[in-house]
Structure formats: C-alpha cells, structure tokens
Amino acid sequence: MKAAASRHAKASRETRVLDGRSLGAAIASMAKAIKADQKEAASISIVGIQSRGVPLAARLAIALGSSTGKKVDVGSLDITLYRDDLSTVGTRPVLKSTNIPFSIDGRTVILVDDVLFTGRTIRAALDELVDFGRPSRIALAVLIDRGHRELPIQADYVGKAVRTHRGDMVDVRLVEIDGKDEVVLVKR
Amino acid sequence: MTGWTQKHLLGIEPLSVEEITLILDTAVQMREIMERPIKKVPTLRGRTVVNLFMEASTRTRASFEMAERILSADSLSIQAAGSSVSKGESLLDTVKNLEAMTPDVIVVRHSSAGAANFLARCSNSRIVNAGDGAHEHPTQALLDAFTLRQSKGRIAGLKIAIVGDVLHSRVARSNIHLLTKMGADVTLCAPPTLLPQEFSSLATLSWRIDEAIEGADVVMMLRLQQERMTSAFISTMREYHAQYGLTLARLKRAKSDVVVLHPGPMNRGVEIASEVADSKASLILDQVTNGVAVRMAVLYLLLGGGRE
Numbered sequence: 001m002k003a004a005a006s007r008h009a010k011a012s013r014e015t016r017v018l019d020g021r022s023l024g025a026a027i028a029s030m031a032k033a034i035k036a037d038q039k040e041a042a043s044i045s046i047v048g049i050q051s052r053g054v055p056l057a058a059r060l061a062i063a064l065g066s067s068t069g070k071k072v073d074v075g076s077l078d079i080t081l082y083r084d085d086l087s088t089v090g091t092r093p094v095l096k097s098t099n100i101p102f103s104i105d106g107r108t109v110i111l112v113d114d115v116l117f118t119g120r121t122i123r124a125a126l127d128e129l130v131d132f133g134r135p136s137r138i139a140l141a142v143l144i145d146r147g148h149r150e151l152p153i154q155a156d157y158v159g160k161a162v163r164t165h166r167g168d169m170v171d172v173r174l175v176e177i178d179g180k181d182e183v184v185l186v187k188r
Numbered sequence: 189m190t191g192w193t194q195k196h197l198l199g200i201e202p203l204s205v206e207e208i209t210l211i212l213d214t215a216v217q218m219r220e221i222m223e224r225p226i227k228k229v230p231t232l233r234g235r236t237v238v239n240l241f242m243e244a245s246t247r248t249r250a251s252f253e254m255a256e257r258i259l260s261a262d263s264l265s266i267q268a269a270g271s272s273v274s275k276g277e278s279l280l281d282t283v284k285n286l287e288a289m290t291p292d293v294i295v296v297r298h299s300s301a302g303a304a305n306f307l308a309r310c311s312n313s314r315i316v317n318a319g320d321g322a323h324e325h326p327t328q329a330l331l332d333a334f335t336l337r338q339s340k341g342r343i344a345g346l347k348i349a350i351v352g353d354v355l356h357s358r359v360a361r362s363n364i365h366l367l368t369k370m371g372a373d374v375t376l377c378a379p380p381t382l383l384p385q386e387f388s389s390l391a392t393l394s395w396r397i398d399e400a401i402e403g404a405d406v407v408m409m410l411r412l413q414q415e416r417m418t419s420a421f422i423s424t425m426r427e428y429h430a431q432y433g434l435t436l437a438r439l440k441r442a443k444s445d446v447v448v449l450h451p452g453p454m455n456r457g458v459e460i461a462s463e464v465a466d467s468k469a470s471l472i473l474d475q476v477t478n479g480v481a482v483r484m485a486v487l488y489l490l491l492g493g494g495r496e
Contacts, residue, residue: 078217090191
C-alpha cells in the first residue's frame with residue numbers, strides 16, 4: 001500500500017514540493033476542473049480516503065460549494081479491511097472511521113487521496129465504494145501523483161505530478177492533522 | 189497502543205486497559221459495516237474459524253457465525269449434541285482432530301472453567317473463549333462495555349449494579365474485571381448463597397437490591413442459572429422474584445436515565461419483570477447487535493500478523 005511516512009529523514013535529502021500557498025492553489029485548480037466536468041454539482045459527492053484524503057475532501061467540497069452555491073456531500077473511507085496485504089503486515093492496523101451518510105447511487109463520486117503511488121489503495125477504495133451503491137461515475141482526485149503504478153489506475157484530477165524514485169518518500173502535511181500545509185519529497 | 193499482540197482471547201482478567209480500549213474502538217468501526225447496504229468486507233477471506241460449542245448456546249454462536257460471515261471467513265460450527273463428543277471423545281482429541289483440518293481460530297464454549305486456557309496451552313490454534321463454566325465470557329463483557337460506551341459515552345465513573353446469580357455467572361466475572369479496570373464503581377447484589385466474597389476487594393457487595401440500585405447509572409441483571417444449581421441456593425422462584433427481581437417500581441430508585449442490561453436468555457418474571465425488559469431503559473436488543481461488532485473486532489485483531 002501507501003509507503004509509510006518517513007520519520008527518520010534526518011540523513012536523507014528533503015525538497016519541498018508544495019508550500020502552503022501552492023497547496024491551496026492546487027486544490028482550487030482541482031475544484032475548478034471538477035466543476036468544469038460536472039454540469040450539475042448537486043449530484044456530486046466527495047469521499048476522502050483516510051487519513052489525509054479526508055481533510056482534502058472537505059477542502060475540495062468547500063471550494064466546489066462556494067463556486068456553485070450548493071452544499072456538497074462529504075464522506076470518509078477507511079480502506080484497511082479491503083487491503084490486499086493484510087495477511088503480510090505485522091500487527092493489525094488501527095481502524096479509522098468510514099462514514100458515507102448519503103446514497104451514492106446514480107451520482108458522481110469524487111474519490112480523494114493525498115498521494116497516488118502504486119494504485120493499490122485506490123483499488124481497495126473502489127472495491128469498498130461499490131459495496132455502498134452504484135455511482136454513475138467514480139473519478140479520482142489526488143494532491144500528488146508520484147508515479148510507479150502497480151495497477152492500471154490513473155487519476156482524473158492531479159494537484160501536482162512529481163518525479164520520484166521508487167524508494168523516495170512523499171510526505172503530505174496538512175493543517176488539520178499536522179499543524180501546517182506542505183508537501184515534502186524525501187530522497188533516499 | 190501500537191497494536192494487538194495477544195494470540196488468544198481467554199478472558200478479561202489478563203487484558204490491559206489499552207487492549208480493552210483497542211477492541212472497543214475497533215468494534216465501533218465494525219458496527220458501521222453492519223449499517224451498510226452490503227454487510228460484508230473481504231478482510232478474512234480464506235481464513236477458517238471453527239466454532240466448537242460443547243454447551244448449549246443460541247445467541248453467542250449465532251453472533252460469532254454472523255461476525256465470521258461479515259468478515260468473509262469460512263466457518264463451521266460443531267455442537268456437542270450430534271458430534272463425536274457424545275460418543276465419548278475427549279475435548280483434547282476433538283480439538284486435535286479439528287486442528288488437523290488447519291483452522292486459523294477455534295472459538296470454544298465449554299461447561300468446565302479453564303477449558304479455553306487448557307486448549308490454548310496444548311493446541312496450536314488461536315483460541316477465543318466463548319464461555320467456560322463459571323470462569324469467563326470475555327466477548328459478553330466487551331459487548332456490554334461497548335453498549336455502555338454507546339449509550340453513556342464512557343465507563344469510568346459510572347455507578348453499576350450487577351444483580352443476580354453472581355456465583356454461577358461467567359458474565360458477572362468478566363464484567364467485574366472489565367468494568368473495574370475501566371474505572372466504574374461496581375456493586376454486586378445477590379442472596380448470600382449466590383454472592384461469593386472473593387470480589388469484595390473489587391466491588392461493593394450487597395444482599396439488598398433496593399440498596400444496590402439506589403442512584404445507579406446502569407443495572408446489569410444476571411440470569412438465574414438453574415441448570416448449574418446443584419443444591420438449594422434459593423427457596424422458590426417466586427420468592428427470588430419478590431426479593432431480587434427487577435421491577436419498574438424498584439428501578440425508580442436508580443437515576444432517571446438508568447439503562448438496563450441482561451446477557452440473555454431472560455427468565456421473565458424471575459430475575460427481570462417483562463415490563464422492565466420491554467421498557468425504554470432496556471438495552472437488551474442493542475447488546476445483541478453490538479455483540480456481532482465486538483466479535484468482528486476480536487477476530488480481526490487476533491488474525492493479524494500473517495499466517496503461522
């Protein structure tokens with residue numbers, strides 16, 4: 001799945017990919033592109049993948065809501081129980097909340113995550129989402145696309161594409177969870 | 189708390205507050221799955237669970253089976269009646285033979301205290317205790333705690349009266365350990381013949397129900413276990429109901445927002461009046477629903493860390 005954030009990055013090289021201002025601009029431009037594709041905003045719902053996809057989804061919803069004047073439904077999805085590597089990870093991951101308190105039948109669902117890497121998280125999220133209903137369309141919005149896919153999955157809306165090596169870490173920090181907005185590439 | 193490290197779930201007594209909290213927090217997320225249009229997740233695909241019930245059970249066995257199915261585990265249930273146990277096979281031989289079919293978990297219910305611990309020592313499977321004699325019934329205490337957190341938002345500081353056949357009750361034993369570990373103020377109430385002194389260091393003991401439920405946030409009723417009564421513990425059912433039965437009139441002594449729990453099966457008109465069992469204060473059916481979520485959490489946590 002998603003590479004765990006590196007907390008022992010002292011010996012490695014860090015480059016800032018997005019600062020607070022450019023991160024905000026990236027979200028705004030994704031919202032603009034989503035709105036352009038979707039004529040009727042009323043039928044859009046946004047689902048963020050735990051953990052950092054959740055605040056990103058909330059921000060996208062606010063951006064979409066303010067430009068359309070309509071309230072957009074926002075939900076959260078924890079994909080742990082759908083992971084394909086559960087039998088190989090050490091101890092069980094702590095579950096976070098899945099909360100989709102609205103019907104997704106016949107609607108466009110924008111799935112939101114912070115980083116698109118192997119695509120395995122998104123595979124799990126798609127499997128889980130279709131257990132909630134039958135959306136007319138599911139699109140994927142990610143803040144960072146860092147490449148190295150292991151599955152045939154692509155994003156529809158990308159905040160920023162970043163060239164990385166497979167072993168690098170992309171660390172997305174958001175005010176809601178980490179106290180500040182930035183994205184850092186850690187070379188190893 | 190980094191994660192679950194126990195191989196078995198044998199009782200509440202050996203668990204830490206952190207481990208209990210992890211199970212309860214995990215169960216909150218499992219409970220959400222039960223509200224979905226498709227109540228199934230692929231988490232335990234390809235895993236096998238054997239439910240070995242050597243003693244009568246409806247609720248607990250159905251609850252484990254439901255939990256296993258929602259998590260996509262393959263499961264099979266074996267009951268004493270109709271199994272080779274009725275042909276004289278020992279518990280150990282039964283389990284050794286089941287193990288030869290390589291299950292990942294064995295859920296065991298047995299009439300002897302210590303049966304689950306015994307199997308944990310001499311078999312290779314992960315063992316979940318679904319009730320062993322008058323010893324422990326950990327998943328029942330966990331679902332009671334889950335139900336209390338759901339209704340009261342906390343366990344610490346709650347004034348809880350556990351009323352009834354404490355002596356024969358594994359539910360009481362597991363609950364006393366769980367609730368006192370989590371910081372509740374527990375009073376046990378029963379006739380002197382059914383109230384063992386061993387709990388006096390953990391809880392207040394009382395022979396009078398009116399005294400025990402005075403100002404209580406929670407009243408947990410226990411079933412009068414007539415099948416385990418080998419001598420005269422009580423005079424008559426009617427006398428027991430008059431002295432220790434929970435009636436609406438008695439319940440008025442508790443807090444106005446009191447909730448009533450019962451592990452089932454209920455003896456209506458013995459330990460609990462029908463009007464209480466069916467009242468708004470009763471969380472008895474919530475307990476049943478929550479039991480599935482708690483058992484899902486236990487199976488999910490126990491089956492972590494890959495195959496052995």
